Amino acid sequence: MEEFTKTRFMSFPREINVGHKVVDYIGRSVEDCYLGGTALIVTGPKTKHVAGNRVYDLLQDGGFEPQLVEMGECNQENVDTVENLAREIKANFMIGVGGGAKIEITKIAATNTGLPYINVPTATPHDGICSPRAVLQKGGDHPSIASIAVKMPMGVFADTEILQTQPYKTHAAGCADVLSNITAVMDWELAKRLRNVDYSTSAATLSKLSAQVMMDYAGFIRRNTEDSIWLSSKAIIVSGICISIAGSSEPASGAEHMFSHSLDMIAPGKALHGEKAGLGSIMMMYLHGGDWKKIKASLEKFGAPTTAKEAGFTNEEIIKGLVKAGSIRPGRFTILGTNGLTDEAAANLARTTGVID
Numbered sequence: 001m002e003e004f005t006k007t008r009f010m011s012f013p014r015e016i017n018v019g020h021k022v023v024d025y026i027g028r029s030v031e032d033c034y035l036g037g038t039a040l041i042v043t044g045p046k047t048k049h050v051a052g053n054r055v056y057d058l059l060q061d062g063g064f065e066p067q068l069v070e071m072g073e074c075n076q077e078n079v080d081t082v083e084n085l086a087r088e089i090k091a092n093f094m095i096g097v098g099g100g101a102k103i104e105i106t107k108i109a110a111t112n113t114g115l116p117y118i119n120v121p122t123a124t125p126h127d128g129i130c131s132p133r134a135v136l137q138k139g140g141d142h143p144s145i146a147s148i149a150v151k152m153p154m155g156v157f158a159d160t161e162i163l164q165t166q167p168y169k170t171h172a173a174g175c176a177d178v179l180s181n182i183t184a185v186m187d188w189e190l191a192k193r194l195r196n197v198d199y200s201t202s203a204a205t206l207s208k209l210s211a212q213v214m215m216d217y218a219g220f221i222r223r224n225t226e227d228s229i230w231l232s233s234k235a236i237i238v239s240g241i242c243i244s245i246a247g248s249s250e251p252a253s254g255a256e257h258m259f260s261h262s263l264d265m266i267a268p269g270k271a272l273h274g275e276k277a278g279l280g281s282i283m284m285m286y287l288h289g290g291d292w293k294k295i296k297a298s299l300e301k302f303g304a305p306t307t308a309k310e311a312g313f314t315n316e317e318i319i320k321g322l323v324k325a326g327s328i329r330p331g332r333f334t335i336l337g338t339n340g341l342t343d344e345a346a347a348n349l350a351r352t353t354g355v356i357d
């Protein structure tokens, strides 16, 4: 018999708090995580008013020593600034308060400085509010993004009252990102069959479940009320945790994400990550021979874009994005195979699924 050599290391948050005004309990939660002393709050000029200042006051009232820093996008310069500041003030832990970039900065800076951190998202544009991956923007002549492995947060506060104030577009993008897990898991299953890659049934099942919630409750989510955010934010958190269970992003990132990343390079700055992943999911489901119309209908129901025009892309960008997607992540086997799509196949795919006209 072959010797058993499998290992898997999973890391989870200690405290997940979801619901109405949960951020008010941040002091207690910090203590429950055995944290104390100086907290470096990373927030933005707008999100400071949404929740950053409130977190600051709550921590001060709780006897902690908070310091607040305002940051912009998640690039290397800002990450370095936060790391240096954390060392300078001898921070004991960090709290990211923001709608995307501030959380990403916190994830990377906390990991690099060896500090525990807590996330207080003010928006849910993707499933990164509680995940072991962070996205770093790389500028220059050829803007790109880097996906970096980070530690999981100690705590997450998905306050439905706060999240309700995010633009609905951002909420819908986060839901689309999680919905796209359906094709990501199909790619993973395919890679397991054809390439014998490492696969986790628990991660795949949970990932599909979170996507199913988005499908089943698409119309309800559209209401954009606290109760709909209650539902979607739990699924968004579960989606990120699946990545930790699997020890890789496979349960939440397949060919539809390769398409999204290829659009990041072809047409930088256009559309939100989750919107691109949603569009990609419609088309990759077609390639899998599955019910792509159902994905499209769900995205329509909760108001995420389902066409190039709605997402702000030209037909040419979508076709290029599809062709380039095949070479985005050479190590990851997906429905795009090893050589990706030809120009003609890409155009047919986008046209047949109604993504382009």
Ligand SMILES: [Zn+2]
Pocket: 126, 127, 177, 252, 257, 273, 274, 277
């Ligand atoms: Zn994603």
